[in-house]
Amino acid sequence: MEKRVVVTGLGIVTSNGGNVDEFTNAIMAGKSGIKHVDWLEEHNFSCQVAGIPDVDTKSNLNMLKNYLLNDSGMNIKYGVTAAMEAWNDAKLEVPDPEGNHVNWDTGAIIGSGMGNIDIFTDKIIPKTDKQKVRKIKTNVAELMMFNAVSANLEWIFALGNIVSANASACSTGTESVIMGAERIRSGKAKRMLVGATEISSPYIWGAFDSMFLLDRRHNHAPEKASRPMSASAGGFVPCAGAGMLVLEDYQLAKKRNAPIYGEIKGYALNSGGQRNGGTMQSPGPEGVKRCIQAALIDAQVTSSYFDFIAGHLSANKADPLEIKNWFDALNRKGADFPYINSLKSLTGHGLGATGSMELVAALLQLKNQFIHPSKNCEDLHPEISKRVDKDKIPQKLIEDINIKNIAKASFGFGDLNSCVILSKF
C-alpha cells in the first residue's frame, strides 16, 4: 500500500526573509526583497536589480562555524541555513557531528539549477591559472561537486538513505520535492529532506541578461521590477537563496506527534520533447497540460478541487501562455478560475531554487489560510484578464480564507515540467 506523504518542516532563505517567520511576515505584507545591486551595475548589466539574501549574520555564521562551513560556498551556506531551520521546525534532533548513529530511513535530495559556480570562480580558477594548483584547499573538491549541499547535510544530520542532487533548470526545486515524496510513497524512505539552492553570480546571471530575459526597465525602482502577469512585464528579476522541506511518511509523523503543514497529495513530472511549441527555452503547451492533468490523476482529484494556484509566472512573455495552459488543463475561467499569485513578484526568480521557495510559500499559505499579494500586476496582461477574473489575482493580502487544496507547478529550460498538489491536513 502506498504511503501518505506529509510536510513536517520548512526552512527558507530569501531576499525578503532569512527564515520562515520573517518570510511569512514579508509575503503577507507584500514586502519585496529586490534591490539595486552595485556589482551588477559595475559589470555593466542591463538588469541592475536582484534579490540577494544575507546569511552572514553573526548567529548564522556561528551555526555554520560549528560545521566548519562558515567559509564554504554560497549554495552550502544557503542550503545548510534553510535545512537546519526545516529540521528544527520538524522537531527533529540535530545529531552529534562526531556521533555514530545513522538515520537509515532518512535521505536528502537537494538540487540546484547552476551549481557551485562561486567555488570555481573564487577558489579554483585563480590558483589554477597562476599555476598554483598545489595551493588549492582540500575542501574545494567537496565544495565544488554538484551534490555539495546534500553531502554536507548528510554529514550534519547523519542521513543514511538516498543522498543526491537533482538539476532540471527552473523546475529543480519542485522536482526535488516530488522525487523525495516518491521515495517515501514507495516505502523506500520514511523521511526526506528536499529542496534546492541557487547562488548569485555575474557569471550565471550574465547569460540571462544577454538573452534579454531580465528586466531592464526598473533599475531606478527595484521593487517594481518583477511584474508577473503584468502587461508591462519586461523580464524576470534574478534572485538567490534556498527553500527546504522535511517530508515524512504520515504514520511516522503521527507517531512522533510532528507538526504537519499539509499533505503532498499528488504530483507529476514530464517534459515536452521540445516539440509542438516547446523549445529549449519555453514550455510547450501540450507537455504542461499533460503534466498538470497527470498530477490531478495521481492525486485522484478533479480540476474543481483547487482553491489556489501557486504559479511559476516569471514576469516574461510566457506568463499569458502559462495562464492559458492552466485554463486549458483545468477547464476553469473567469470567476471560477482558482486564486493565483506569483511569489516572484516579491522575491525575484530563484532559478533552480524557485520551486522549493514557492512550495514553502504555498505551504505557509495553506497552513495559515492566507493568500499573499501578487505585486506589480495592477495592469494585468489582456491575454490573462480575458481568462481570469481580476479578483482571482490578489493585489492585496487575503486573510481568513478557506484554502483546502493548492496546485503548484514549475517549468524549466529544456521544456521540463513539474506539478505538485498540496492538501490541507
Next chain:
Amino acid sequence: MDKDKQIQKDILEIIESYALNKSRIKHATTDSKIILDLKLNSARIMDIIMDCEEKYDIEIEDTDIPKIVTINDAIQIIKKYL
C-alpha cells in the same frame, strides 16, 4: 618562548581552524597524532601544511609530507626549512 614552543603554538592555531572539537586541540601535546588523536579529517593535513608554508614562507617538499604524523613531527619538518 623558545622556537619549538612558538612553532607548536602556531601549528595548533592552524589545526584548530580545521577541528570540529576545539577543546581536543587545547589538550594536545607534542606527541599528539594530528589525524588520529585530534580527530581531523585526514584530507586536511594538506591544508595544515599549506597554511604552515604560508605562515613561514617555506615550501615543504612532497617527500617530507608523509613524515608528518605528530605535532612534534610537524615542528621538526618546519624547522628544517627555516
